[in-house]
Every structure is written in C-alpha cells, then in structure tokens.
Amino acid sequence: LRDCMRGRVNKEVKEILLSAVIDHKDKLLNAKRFILTACGTSWHAALIGKQMLESIAKIPVEVEYASEFRYRDPVITDQDVVFAISQSGETADTLAAIELAKSRGAYIYGICNAIGSSISRASDTGTYIHVGPEIGVASTKAFTGQVAVLAMLTLCLAKEKGTITDERYKYLVDQLASVPDMIEKILKTSGGIEKIAPTFTYARNFIYLGRGFNYPVALEGALKLKEISYIHAEGYPAAEMKHGPIALVDEEMPVVFIAPHNSLYEKVLSNIQEVKARKGRILSIVSDGDKDVTAFSDYIIEVPHVDPIFEPLLTVVPLQLISYYIAVAKGREVDQPRNLAKSVTV
Numbered sequence: 001l002r003d004c005m006r007g008r009v010n011k012e013v014k015e016i017l018l019s020a021v022i023d024h025k026d027k028l029l030n031a032k033r034f035i036l037t038a039c040g041t042s043w044h045a046a047l048i049g050k051q052m053l054e055s056i057a058k059i060p061v062e063v064e065y066a067s068e069f070r071y072r073d074p075v076i077t078d079q080d081v082v083f084a085i086s087q088s089g090e091t092a093d094t095l096a097a098i099e100l101a102k103s104r105g106a107y108i109y110g111i112c113n114a115i116g117s118s119i120s121r122a123s124d125t126g127t128y129i130h131v132g133p134e135i136g137v138a139s140t141k142a143f144t145g146q147v148a149v150l151a152m153l154t155l156c157l158a159k160e161k162g163t164i165t166d167e168r169y170k171y172l173v174d175q176l177a178s179v180p181d182m183i184e185k186i187l188k189t190s191g192g193i194e195k196i197a198p199t200f201t202y203a204r205n206f207i208y209l210g211r212g213f214n215y216p217v218a219l220e221g222a223l224k225l226k227e228i229s230y231i232h233a234e235g236y237p238a239a240e241m242k243h244g245p246i247a248l249v250d251e252e253m254p255v256v257f258i259a260p261h262n263s264l265y266e267k268v269l270s271n272i273q274e275v276k277a278r279k280g281r282i283l284s285i286v287s288d289g290d291k292d293v294t295a296f297s298d299y300i301i302e303v304p305h306v307d308p309i310f311e312p313l314l315t316v317v318p319l320q321l322i323s324y325y326i327a328v329a330k331g332r333e334v335d336q337p338r339n340l341a342k343s344v345t346v
C-alpha cells in the first residue's frame, strides 16, 4: 500500500499503476455510466468509489449488490463499463454479475487482489490492488486497497476529462501519498482502543452513523463488528437516524459516530446531540484536536486531517481495531469467525 500510494502515485500514477486506465482510456472516457458491482466489504468500497467518481470525475455511477444484480433483468448496454470489485476474485455472485453484463455488451473492469483469479480473468481490463493475502476471513486491508485504487482511478479520469484543475489534482495526489503515514499514526493509538473495547462487550447491539464519504464507513464498521464479534450492528446515514433507528437509543446502546472535521461536521454534531439527549453511549471518530464532538462523546478516537474524499481510508481503521479488540475481549476466533468463508463461491 505504501508503495502504491507514495512511490507510484506521486510520480507515475498514470504510467504504472493505472496503465489499464490509459490503455482503455476511450472505453472509460466514452462510457455513458459506470456500474460498480460487488459483495460485502467490497460493496462498501464501491459506495465510496461512486461518491469519488461522481463528485470529482463527474461520471454517473450506479452501485449494485452482485447477489441481486445477477438475478434481476437490469438495463445494461455497450455504453456501460461494469466494475467488479472483489478481494478474492472468486466470489460467485460477482463473477455471475459480470458474465451477465458482458453478455449484454458492457465492458468489464476488474479490481481484485488475487492475481489470476476468476474475476480478473473474466474482465476486459483492470487493476490489482496488490495488498498481499488477507490472513483473516474478514476483509480489512483489501478495503483500503480497493478505496485507494478507486481514488487513483477517479483522479486519473478527472484529469483526462478536465473536471479537475491541475492544482487540485496535485494537491489530492499529495494528500493520497501522505495517507500511509497517517494510517501508521492511527495504528499507534491502538493501545487506547484496546482499553476502550472491554467496556462494550456487554452490548448486544451497536449503531454506526456517518454522513457523506463516511456513510459507507459506518456500514463497514458495523459489518466488521458483526463478522468477528457476533454483536448485532447496523450502519445508517446519520441523517436517517430520526427516521427509525433513534427509537433504539437508550443508556445501553453504543452509538458510533464517524465525525471528522469536514463540511458535514455541524450536521453530524447535531445528530450526536440528539443521541446524547437520549443517553446513548457515544464513541466518536474525530479529527485530531477536535473539541465540539469530543465534548458530547463518552469516548473518542482521533484521526489526522485529510481531504474529505480520503477520509474513509483513515476513519475505517479505528473501526476495524475496535471490532478486533471487542472480539478478542469476548474470546472470539477473530481470523476464522463462525459460519463465514473467505470467498463465497456458491
């Protein structure tokens, strides 16, 4: 990851890492829309990719669960580029989804980790995320790799399309190149996260809330907790809280807010105040030096400041760690959770 982001992105993002983008530029630039299809954690990465591609490269994007897409009768044409995102590259639903898309003339772009996997072979082109094998069943660094590749893809396409200024492009490339150091800084706080975790082992439910780029992170935080600690958890867009989930909040309910300092900060802060008024136990992921969210939270974990489009690369890490430490405190088999398979091939 360090290699991808620092060395290559800085100098040669177009030439090396995303040669697929350049070689297949016309297909990508002339597409009427992108469809990102995936399962599980990879689907959450796709939701972030959609926000990046739409806001920066101005490309219309749809995100589809491969497990639904393959059984529907979706409108797909030869003007579409369908992206299959999969850590293992072997997920049966994702493979079936691209086979359907291909049969309807779409161009297929694979974003996989496993080299030579079925999905990468079935794709017309693609990018490997190169994060090395995932040791546990639950996807963690693959999520980071997928979001990083989607970010680089977005920057390349935005540059080609002229939807980004040279100045902003340079700034974002620099920001992305600093992400590995920022992640290392967060990892150094894991001792603090380990201390918080046992105070949550009593919980039978968790709510995760975030807005914008951090809404998919809320989904991913909840999924990680479910997968490895077997605690029921739901992720929602923070603004949806008052349309239902707020009824669940009482003094027993842990509510995790992803609340870094961005343009949605004040909005998230008011959601936090609503939960506080109902005595929920609030754990917030905040930017370094945060004051307002911190004042309303029972626990906080700080992450460095970064451009909002890259926040998921940082904010997901404390959520992965808290799931890990809660699972360990509950004596769970973290690398081999019950009932889960590394790749779902049927």
Ligand code: F1P
Pocket (backbone or CB within 6 Å): 039, 040, 041, 042, 085, 086, 087, 088, 089, 090, 091, 094, 137, 138, 139, 340, 341, 342, 343, 344
């Ligand atoms: C998708 C996925 C993973 C999850 C688990 C089951 O896999 O849902 O996100 O952690 O391993 O499969 P993939 O298509 O990304 O390999």
